[in-house]
Amino acid sequence: MLRCWWLAGLLLACAAAEPPLRWEPRCRQQLRHLQDGARIAARLPPRMEGRWVSTGCEVRPGPEFLTRSYLFYANRLFKAYQFYYWDPSCQEPSYSLVIKGKLRLRQASWITRGATEADYHLHKVGIVFHSQKAMREVASWINQTSSEGCSGFLPPGRTWAPGALYELLSAKSERDCTAALGFAMHELSLVRVEKHYQPLLEPQQSGSQLVEELYLGDIHTDWLERLHYRPTGYQRPMQSAVHHVHPCPACGIIYRADEHHPPILPARAEPPMQLSGSWVSTHCEVRPAVLFLTRYFIFHGNNHTWEGYYYHYSDPLCKQPTFTIYASGRYTQGVPSSKVRGGTELAFKVTQARVTPMDQLTVMMLNSSEPGSCGLTNSWSARVEQDITPTNGCLALGIKLPHTEYELFKTEHDTRDRSLLYVGERPTDGSSPDRPDKRPTSYQAPLIQCAGAPEEFSNYVSLKYLGEEDANGSEALKPLPVAFLLFIALQFLRWD
Numbered sequence: 239m240l241r242c243w244w245l246a247g248l249l250l251a252c253a254a255a256e257p258p259l260r261w262e263p264r265c266r267q268q269l270r271h272l273q274d275g276a277r278i279a280a281r282l283p284p285r286m287e288g289r290w291v292s293t294g295c296e297v298r299p300g301p302e303f304l305t306r307s308y309l310f311y312a313n314r315l316f317k318a319y320q321f322y323y324w325d326p327s328c329q330e331p332s333y334s335l336v337i338k339g340k341l342r343l344r345q346a347s348w349i350t351r352g353a354t355e356a357d358y359h360l361h362k363v364g365i366v367f368h369s370q371k372a373m374r375e376v377a378s379w380i381n382q383t384s385s386e387g388c389s390g391f392l393p394p395g396r397t398w399a400p401g402a403l404y405e406l407l408s409a410k411s412e413r414d415c416t417a418a419l420g421f422a423m424h425e426l427s428l429v430r431v432e433k434h435y436q437p438l439l440e441p442q443q444s445g446s447q448l449v450e451e452l453y454l455g456d457i458h459t460d461w462l463e464r465l466h467y468r469p470t471g472y473q474r475p476m477q478s479a480v481h482h483v484h485p486c487p488a489c490g491i492i493y494r495a496d497e498h499h500p501p502i503l504p505a506r507a508e509p510p511m512q513l514s515g516s517w518v519s520t521h522c523e524v525r526p527a528v529l530f531l532t533r534y535f536i537f538h539g540n541n542h543t544w545e546g547y548y549y550h551y552s553d554p555l556c557k558q559p560t561f562t563i564y565a566s567g568r569y570t571q572g573v574p575s576s577k578v579r580g581g582t583e584l585a586f587k588v589t590q591a592r593v594t595p596m597d598q599l600t601v602m603m604l605n606s607s608e609p610g611s612c613g614l615t616n617s618w619s620a621r622v623e624q625d626i627t628p629t630n631g632c633l634a635l636g637i638k639l640p641h642t643e644y645e646l647f648k649t650e651h652d653t654r655d656r657s658l659l660y661v662g663e664r665p666t667d668g669s670s671p672d673r674p675d676k677r678p679t680s681y682q683a684p685l686i687q688c689a690g691a692p693e694e695f696s697n698y699v700s701l702k703y704l705g706e707e708d709a710n711g712s713e714a715l716k717p718l719p720v721a722f723l724l725f726i727a728l729q730f731l732r733w734d
Contacts, residue, residue, distance in 0.1 A: 279434070292307070306319065358427065364403045459666045521683065585644055585645065591625075592625050593632060645677065
C-alpha cells in the first residue's frame, strides 16, 4: 500500500512539473517538417556539373509524357536527352531528342527568390524516331507549320530507319525546325539546386544519405505561349545520378539510356482513385508569379465534400508566412480522362472560404481593398481569421465565390508504397480552370497521404493532454485533471 501512495505522489509531481507535450496528427507533423529549413541547403550560384535524371515518368501540358537526362560539363557545355512516349507510364517510346549547347549562369533572380537566372545557347538538336508512326506524325507537324527551310524536312512516304538521327536545329547552318514540336529550352533560364539528407530506410542501418535535386523553369500551360515564356516557377525536379533518393528504379534506367536506347520504365500498378482521407505537400512548392506555398486537403468520400488549406509564404523554404486560405465545398464523382491517359476528371465547387493574414504587409493590402470586396472593411488583423463568404470572395486575392473548377487528378504509389495524389497544374497566367476547355493536362507536385478517412480529427487527444488553442490560435495542450490521473494510477495499482 505504501508503494501505491508513493507512485501517486510521483504522478502528482510530474503533472505539476513536466512541460506540456505536443502530440500532433501526422498531417500537421508533415507541415511542420516542411518548415524545417535547416534540412535544405541551396547554394547561390548552384553547382550543376554532372548528370541529372528524372525520377519517373513526367507529364507536361499537352499532354506530353517524357523522361529527361541532362549532363552539364565544367566548361559550361551541356548535353541533354529528352525521351518522349505515347503512354503515361513511359513504356512506349515515340521519339528522342539530343540537345547540345552552352549554359552561362548569371545573377540571383530578382523575381523568383532562391533561383539563379541563366542564359543558354543551343548548338544542335537532333531527333531519333522509334517507330514509323512517330516519324510520320512529327514529319507532318514540321512540314505543315515550320518555315520554308523546314518544309521538306522529311518527304512524305519516307521509310523509317531505326537509329537514324535527323537534325532539327543547327546553329552553324542557321536552321531551326523545332517550333512545330513546341520545343524550347527556356527551362534552363531559371535554375535552383537543393541538397538535403534522406534517412536510410534499411532497419539495420542508421544515419542518412545526401540527395541533390535540380529545379529547372516551368513549362507554360498554354501551348501557344511556351515558345516565348520565361519561367518564374519550376517543373518536377530532376535528381543527381549519384546522389538520388533510394530506392529509385527509374534513375538507373534513365542514366544508362541514350537516343538509340530510350529508357523503358518498369510497369506499375495503377491504384483506383480513392480520395477519402487527408493529403499534404511533400515540400515547399513554387508557383508561377512567385507564390511559395504548402497545401493540405481533406476529402470526405461519404458525402463528396472537401476542405483545403493553402499556406502562403514569401520565401522558398516556406518559413515566412504571409497568409492562409481555407476553402471548402463539394466535388463530383470522377470519370476517366479522355485526353490525359491515367487521369481522372472531376469538378470542384468552392462555396466557402476564410483568410488569415500572417504579416503586416498582407494586413495593409486587405485593409486597403475596395469596401465590400474582401471581408469586413478595414477590419483585418494579423493572425486573425475572417470569413470572406459574405463578400463573395476576396478581389485582392483573386478569390471568387461561389465558383466551379474543372480538375484533373491522379493517384499512384511511390517506390516506398506511399499513396500520392497529383492535382492538375494551375494555368500559368494565374487564371482559374473555370471552364471544361481549361481543364489541366498536366500535374502539380504530388501530395502524400498523411491520414486515412477516419484518422484525422480536428481535436487530437493524447493520454495525458487535451488540445486547446492558445492566444495566437495555434494548438496548445493542457494537462488532464489531476484527479483523473490519480484515478488511472489507482486502477493500475489496485491489485498490488
